[in-house]
Amino acid sequence: MALLGVCVAVFLNGCSAQQSEKLGMRSGTVTKTPQQMTNLEICETYAYGRKSTQSRFAIASEWSRRGISKKYCEKIRGELFVTSVVKKLADMEEKPDSRTVKPVQSVKFR
DSSP states (O other): OHHHHHHHHHHHHTOBHHHHHHTTSSOSOBOSOTTTSOHHHHHHHHTSOOOBSSOHHHHHHHHHHHTOOHHHHHHHHHSBHHHHHHHHHTTOOOOOOOOOOOOOOOOOOO
């Protein structure tokens, strides 16, 4: 029985989020607030239709705030779990491109 558990753990570490989703392992509803979600969870709920208890508007707001793009989502969904763990441990985790804040243009009333 322990051998089976080890085999499953090794198998899952060799999967990407996209592969594990196809196996039905990432199909549950995300119950965290958008601020607590990982970038992967934001991508899955906003761009790929994973269910969430939060409104689509709130998730879209967090998507914009973090500067996440569809291209970034495709990249992190295809990344193996073991690779993402190693990157986090080595503090080499890739972040989405940061957006610079643009000053607000003043509005002139007539």
